[in-house]
Amino acid sequence: MTSIDDRDAAMTELLGIRSSIDNIDAALIHLLAERFKFTQQVGRLKARHGLPPSDPDREKRQIARLRALAEDAHLDPAFAEKWFNFVVAEVIQHHEELAGEASAAADPAGAV
Numbered sequence: 001m002t003s004i005d006d007r008d009a010a011m012t013e014l015l016g017i018r019s020s021i022d023n024i025d026a027a028l029i030h031l032l033a034e035r036f037k038f039t040q041q042v043g044r045l046k047a048r049h050g051l052p053p054s055d056p057d058r059e060k061r062q063i064a065r066l067r068a069l070a071e072d073a074h075l076d077p078a079f080a081e082k083w084f085n086f087v088v089a090e091v092i093q094h095h096e097e098l099a100g101e102a103s104a105a106a107d108p109a110g111a112v
């Protein structure tokens with residue numbers, strides 16, 4: 001059993017830790033927003049030049065790099081890879097949408 005004082009101290013400590021978690025979550029949202037700004041830039045460039053939305057070789061290299069970074073940082077490399085694949089799936093969907101918009105703009109009647 002812990003005393004009321006112990007519990008109050010634990011709650012104060014918990015709130016302090018959660019405030020750091022809140023700051024990190026906010027930083028991650030800002031970093032992701034910045035990443036998506038750049039991937040949208042890549043998507044528009046690819047769409048303008050008829051390049052494919054995905055680049056599996058680049059993804060493979062990034063996964064190897066991120067797994068090594070995760071290991072150094074004592075983060076589960078499998079989690080790092082899952083996170084990357086989750087983000088890339090969204091990026092590729094955006095790129096496909098941009099490619100569709102570019103081809104519709106180039107050929108509004110849909111003629112082949």
Ligand SMILES: C=C(O[C@@H]1C=C(C(=O)O)C=C[C@H]1O)C(=O)O
Nearest residue numbers: 039042054055056058059088091
């Ligand atoms: C952003 C790109 O497009 C796709 C998305 C990637 C990413 O989000 O890291 C990597 C490769 C591509 O499949 C790119 O080709 O660089």
